[in-house]
Amino acid sequence: MGRWHYLTLSPEAAVLDGRAFPLDPPLRAEEFAQEWATLWLAANPDPNRPDEEIRQAQKTVTAGWLEEL
Known part of the structure; x- marks a missing residue:
């Protein structure tokens, strides 16, 4: 079972x-x-949002400041 992480922004x-x-x-x-x-x-991911919009959000998060945490 995975470990829970606590993120506060x-x-x-x-x-x-x-x-x-x-x-x-x-x-x-x-x-x-x-x-x-x-x-x-x-x-x-919201199934009502375009797939490209979801992929871009995931790419942005992966490449952004969160990656440094």
Whole structure:
């Protein structure tokens, strides 16, 4: 069985399993909202969304800052 991970996101930092990764500079509110929406779509594909949009979200998350966590 897989291990659960705990990810907390804020405009100032990402925290994975208690280890903080500060974002410098912090994200503006609209940037944070976009990053969160992309991460959500990548993790929770919506069958009503175009496949290409889902693939792009997953590619963005894989290639983005989350990869460094």
